[in-house]
Amino acid sequence: MAKRMTPLHRLLTASLLAMLLFAAGLAMAAIEVRQFNDPVMTQRYESLTDSLRCPKCANQAIGDSNSPIAEDMRERVAQLLSEGRSDREIQDYMIDRFGEYVLYNPRLTDRTWVLWGLPAALVVMGGIVIALIVRARRSASNRALSREERERLDALINRERTQ
Amino acid sequence: MRRRLLLLIPLVLFGVLAVFLYQGLSMNPSARDSALLAREFPAFELATLEDPEAMVDESLLKGQVTLVNVWGEWCPTCKQEMPQLLELAERGVRLVGVDYKDTRAKGQEFLKEFGNPFELNIFDPEGSLGFDLGVYGAPETFLVDADGIIRYHHTGYITPEDVEQVILPEVEKWRSE
Numbered sequence: 001m002a003k004r005m006t007p008l009h010r011l012l013t014a015s016l017l018a019m020l021l022f023a024a025g026l027a028m029a030a031i032e033v034r035q036f037n038d039p040v041m042t043q044r045y046e047s048l049t050d051s052l053r054c055p056k057c058a059n060q061a062i063g064d065s066n067s068p069i070a071e072d073m074r075e076r077v078a079q080l081l082s083e084g085r086s087d088r089e090i091q092d093y094m095i096d097r098f099g100e101y102v103l104y105n106p107r108l109t110d111r112t113w114v115l116w117g118l119p120a121a122l123v124v125m126g127g128i129v130i131a132l133i134v135r136a137r138r139s140a141s142n143r144a145l146s147r148e149e150r151e152r153l154d155a156l157i158n159r160e161r162t163q
Numbered sequence: 164m165r166r167r168l169l170l171l172i173p174l175v176l177f178g179v180l181a182v183f184l185y186q187g188l189s190m191n192p193s194a195r196d197s198a199l200l201a202r203e204f205p206a207f208e209l210a211t212l213e214d215p216e217a218m219v220d221e222s223l224l225k226g227q228v229t230l231v232n233v234w235g236e237w238c239p240t241c242k243q244e245m246p247q248l249l250e251l252a253e254r255g256v257r258l259v260g261v262d263y264k265d266t267r268a269k270g271q272e273f274l275k276e277f278g279n280p281f282e283l284n285i286f287d288p289e290g291s292l293g294f295d296l297g298v299y300g301a302p303e304t305f306l307v308d309a310d311g312i313i314r315y316h317h318t319g320y321i322t323p324e325d326v327e328q329v330i331l332p333e334v335e336k337w338r339s340e
Contacts, residue, residue, distance in 0.1 A: 097198060
């Protein structure tokens, strides 16, 4: 049998419901949803707004931020998309105004090749070091047998054979 | 001996990395040059705040060194910045305002209350000129030379010290170019 709700219970339940509804409203109010007729467009819009960095916020893509400038930039991305501009052109458009900072993935240029090249160079260097170490160990174990050791080894092998 | 020295390589690498990262600690992550430096002031055609009928464009900024200040009534820092701008105007710097994402009534009210150091104000309610300038907050200030080229960009509040130490020297520098 269900217990009857006291007025306090009722109040608590009601305020909890109100809070949940409010939170849901906030979450939806943060970033507007844009629908294009073409699903490819929607996908391009999403990938662009996820890869452009909001100039005002510390570390957020314009697709994640509800700051006014991010909103303006999303709006502009949508507008440029519907004008038929390419992804590259839209990125250039933003770089023209807000600088290279807006790209989460910097382009490979004279200034950024170190950034892109360094990890690859480190992997190659690591590979060379490992190869050198392995080679050194291998030749060391080939060479290091003294006469005494060799005799012992021969003795061991012979014992094995005669058994 | 040679092998011993080789063992020092990781330590040296660590040292280099430590110095590099330590420097980063004292850097201001929001300080970066405007993308528009050494480029022409973007083209625009907007009405003035003072008169909805009077249209102005980028030719307004040619002929002499001008300080373009982007402000809005909604921006508290802009209010604190006004005394410095008034001082700059008094010392002979030509100022043009951009009333950014504002309503005409509020913008005009703002100037009545806090003073008007501007020769005129470009009214940019949609923020379209602001967008082309790469403005992501107000106040922001651009120094435009006599040829209409952007030469200096100040993000955020101009302090009284900035007036003496940064803005006036920059104005002088580009006046004599």
